[in-house]
Amino acid sequence: MNSSTVAAGVGQRNGDAEKAAALRRMKSVALALLIAMAVVFTAAFALQRQYPWMEYVRAAAEGGMVGALADWFAVTALFKYPMGLKIPHTAIIPRRKDQIGASLGEFVETNFLSEQVVQEKLASVDIARKAGKWLASPGGPERIAKEGSALIRGAFTVLNDDDVQAVIEGMVRKHLLTPPWGPPVGRMAERIFADGHHHKLVDLLVDRAADWVEANHSTVNRLVSDRSPLWVPSFVDDIVGDRVYNEIAKFIRAVQQDPDHQVRQSIDTYLGDLAQDLQHDPAMIARAEAIKTQVLGDPEVRELASRTWGTIKDALLTAVDDPDSELTQRFKSAVRDFGSRLVSDDELAGKVNAWIGDAAGYLVKTYRSDIAGVITDTVARWDAEETSQKIELQVGKDLQYIRINGTVVGSLAGLAIFAVAHLVFG
Numbered sequence: 001m002n003s004s005t006v007a008a009g010v011g012q013r014n015g016d017a018e019k020a021a022a023l024r025r026m027k028s029v030a031l032a033l034l035i036a037m038a039v040v041f042t043a044a045f046a047l048q049r050q051y052p053w054m055e056y057v058r059a060a061a062e063g064g065m066v067g068a069l070a071d072w073f074a075v076t077a078l079f080k081y082p083m084g085l086k087i088p089h090t091a092i093i094p095r096r097k098d099q100i101g102a103s104l105g106e107f108v109e110t111n112f113l114s115e116q117v118v119q120e121k122l123a124s125v126d127i128a129r130k131a132g133k134w135l136a137s138p139g140g141p142e143r144i145a146k147e148g149s150a151l152i153r154g155a156f157t158v159l160n161d162d163d164v165q166a167v168i169e170g171m172v173r174k175h176l177l178t179p180p181w182g183p184p185v186g187r188m189a190e191r192i193f194a195d196g197h198h199h200k201l202v203d204l205l206v207d208r209a210a211d212w213v214e215a216n217h218s219t220v221n222r223l224v225s226d227r228s229p230l231w232v233p234s235f236v237d238d239i240v241g242d243r244v245y246n247e248i249a250k251f252i253r254a255v256q257q258d259p260d261h262q263v264r265q266s267i268d269t270y271l272g273d274l275a276q277d278l279q280h281d282p283a284m285i286a287r288a289e290a291i292k293t294q295v296l297g298d299p300e301v302r303e304l305a306s307r308t309w310g311t312i313k314d315a316l317l318t319a320v321d322d323p324d325s326e327l328t329q330r331f332k333s334a335v336r337d338f339g340s341r342l343v344s345d346d347e348l349a350g351k352v353n354a355w356i357g358d359a360a361g362y363l364v365k366t367y368r369s370d371i372a373g374v375i376t377d378t379v380a381r382w383d384a385e386e387t388s389q390k391i392e393l394q395v396g397k398d399l400q401y402i403r404i405n406g407t408v409v410g411s412l413a414g415l416a417i418f419a420v421a422h423l424v425f426g
Contacts, residue, residue: 019393026400030068033407037064055422056415063414064407071406075399079388093391094384101379109372115361122360128352132342140339141332148331149320156313169305177301181292182285186278193271199259202267210252213245220245 044058076082077090093100111117134140192198213220221241225234255261277284319327342349364371379387392399 016393019397023393023396023400026397026404030072030400030403030407033404034065034068034072037061037068037407037411041065056418059418060411060415063417064411066414067406067408067410068403070410071403075402078399079392079396091388093388097382097384097387098380101376104379105372105374105376108375109368113364113368113371115365118364119357119361122357123353126349126353127356128342128349131352132339132349135335135339136343137339141335144335145323145328145332149328152316152320156317161309161313165302165305165309168308169301172301172305177292180285180289182278182288185288186275186280189271189278190275193268193275198271199264202264203256206252206256210249210256213249213252217245220248 038061041058041061041064044054044061048054048058073082077087078092080094081087081091135144221238224241224244225238255263258264274284278288279285315327319325322328342352382390
């Protein structure tokens with residue numbers, strides 16, 4: 001239990017204690033008025049023969065006692081049996097708490113958890129612009145970044161590295177290793193080759209070959225000399241080597257300059273066939289799978305998952321721990337820009353308000369019975385006496401005013417009735 005929960009519990013207990021003290025004071029005031037009326041009635045009744053005007057006082061006190069007793073009975077009957085007597089239609093709340101809870105839940109569901117009511121209220125509030133003003137303010141992005149940092153640190157504290165790596169490894173195996181590589185690679189290669197995107201790579205290879213040939217005249221001559229018979233004179237080797245070099249250079253230049261050269265066409269044909277074989281030839285597909293298994297075996301996959309998670313974790317922790325890090329600054333800037341757009345862009349604000357209204361309406365429409373059921377279920381779990389005490393603690397003080405008002409109104413009514421009767425009948 002954290003400190004905020006403890007503080008909330010202490011505050012609630014202090015509030016309940018204050019309400020209980022106020023309830024006792026009001027009960028004492030109402031009882032004092034009843035006792036005062038009884039004393040006045042006794043004195044007036046004893047003196048009314050000696051002082052005829054005391055009859056009016058007696059009538060007022062009598063009416064006050066009747067009103068006080070009647071309202072005491074009415075108020076008490078809500079929460080308990082008056083004087084412990086099980087009179088019909090008394091102790092209403094303890095006896096009917098489940099029905100009261102159900103009725104209260106139904107009332108809340110019908111009148112408050114209505115899709116139309118919630119959407120109209122949200123539309124009148126204009127949440128998007130209010131949120132935008134807060135996000136665009138100096139403290140908004142700072143608060144969002146601070147809470148986000150705390151959330152990320154908390155998540156990393158809870159998450160187990162081995163578990164996360166296992167999840168990443170499982171995703172790699174499911175989405176990268178389990179599906180065969182041949183057909184998708186073949187389809188992608190087919191589109192690349194069909195659009196001619198590989199021609200630049202071929203040009204690069206031919207250019208590099210031309211550069212190599214140009215820079216390695218002596219190497220070509222030496223290769224020819226090394227492979228010629230020993231009895232061939234060296235000047236013949238040089239002549240043959242120069243001829244071979246010139247033919248190679250001529251051939252490379254021809255391939256380099258002619259975009260429709262036979263070699264280029266042969267490369268296109270070979271690559272096209274390779275793309276088709278990767279999609280349809282079982283032997284080629286099997287070779288692709290063998291290469292995949294060789295490149296990404298179990299140790300490599302585990303190492304990949306470990307490096308991926310480690311990199312993500314270190315980067316995020318470094319960023320959230322440093323308020324001046326690039327990631328944090330970019331995040332704050334994005335939050336601030338989004339808030340400014342919400343304020344200035346009527347179309348965006350309207351869309352956000354509509355999304356919020358639709359989401360709230362869906363939640364209310366889908367879960368309003370469950371939300372209202374919390375009230376019904378909570379009241380149903382309460383003990384009958386506990387329920388009566390809780391409700392009396394909340395409204396009992398105001399109900400004591402009924403007793404006080406009953407005493408006053410009863411006194412005035414008793415006085416008026418006696419005066420009219422005395423005036424009419426003498």
